[in-house]
Amino acid sequence: MAGVLDSVNQRTQLVGQNRLELLLFRLKGKQMYGINVFKVKEVLQCPPLYEIPNRNPVVRGVAHIRGGTISIMDMNLSIGRSPLENIENCFVIITEYNRSTQGFLVGAVEKIVNMNWESIHPPPKGAGRENYLTAVTEIENQLVEIIDVEKILAEVSPLSDEISQGVIEDGIGERVVQKHVLIVDDSAIARKQIQRVVEQMGIKTTLKKDGREALEYLESMVAEGQIAADELILVISDIEMPEMDGYTFTAEVRANPALKDLHVVLHTSLSGVFNEAMVTKVGADDFLAKFNPDDLARVLNERVKCMTGESLLDEEE
CATH class of the missing domain: 2.40.50.180 (CheA-289, Domain 4)
Structure with missing residues (x-):
């Protein structure tokens, strides 16, 4: 050995x-x-x-x-x-x-x-x-x-999925009531943890168990005439998944003209030997190490503010 x-x-x-x-x-x-x-x-x-x-x-x-x-x-x-x-x-x-x-x-x-x-x-x-x-x-x-x-x-050793007081922006879910977050993870436990965090913020979720299933879901949205980047606030994807890993999934999304504008966050427990250069290489927008409810909430806060133009307004003020 x-x-x-x-x-x-x-x-x-x-x-x-x-x-x-x-x-x-x-x-x-x-x-x-x-x-x-x-x-x-x-x-x-x-x-x-x-x-x-x-x-x-x-x-x-x-x-x-x-x-x-x-x-x-x-x-x-x-x-x-x-x-x-x-x-x-x-x-x-x-x-x-x-x-x-x-x-x-x-x-x-x-x-x-x-x-x-x-x-x-x-x-x-x-x-x-x-x-x-x-x-x-x-x-x-x-x-x-x-x-x-x-x-x-x-x-x-259960991890808390409760968001700390004061982290959630007031009325954040009401600003994107018609939109949802796509969660992609092969672990049922991980999917539920992320889902509970997102739903605490008043935001709807869609769950998929691997990159291939998620990609097929996105492609079906396109086939139905929907604009995925308008329907989805962001995609939170694990890296390690059967059928298609998170890196390949992200690269496929970026290579598709109808999906390339999606905001993709890679969320993984690969913290010790994780090659962060790959995040940039495949075109992901962000990386989060599992599992911190407050970090997830902050990413969602910023993404919603960006979608609604509030970040720009804050900077001007």
Whole structure:
């Protein structure tokens, strides 16, 4: 395992090509799971774990790693199964999500594979709403399940989706009552978090689960004679998504003359190894690291003010 992630920070050349690299791992048994390498900081043999009082049952303990203390969650417990055994023989995947670092205990780490997002598909419809999958794929004739880590984190350590007092501009929703915000994210938890923030501001939302579905929706608006930039305040899009990632989605929007004027904000938990140069390259208007309700609200405030001409009036005054 030594050196398997040595070049994680150099893998950003994949970004914008609708490609990703998956770190494959196992929990119990033969089932293979995957996690995007962009979210992985390190993989190591499970270090000594120390119990903490009143911890969530999913947290097996904390570990002292690189001068810091990190909570270590049992990935098998996190998805509603039995705890991993003989943890001294297990591995810990250190990840960065939503501006925080955490570790996931797994049974074994296999290898890294280079994939195209088009080969990554949403979970089967029969999987049910309570499943912990964000996507599935097939590698060497074996099903690989990609776990919705944001769902796990929301259950272990819920993030507030309440906007702080005084952040919402007075009457902001009333100024764009006929318009809405398009939210694009493969995680059902993330979609709901963003939706709650936007709707607190009195603004309507439309939800799509990946870039391809969102692009088809926008193209259908055009086919019906609608001007998307007039109907939508902005598009808030995740980057990591099956079928079509957020970079490719944004590039496709900019390449379409009927859609090129849409305001696109990329919203992602890829904060640690995120290549911000790609935002400019694909033509996104803004980037936000997940998940801060106040930051989202401020972006919406400014966008609505810009659409209604208030920013210009404020500057003149």
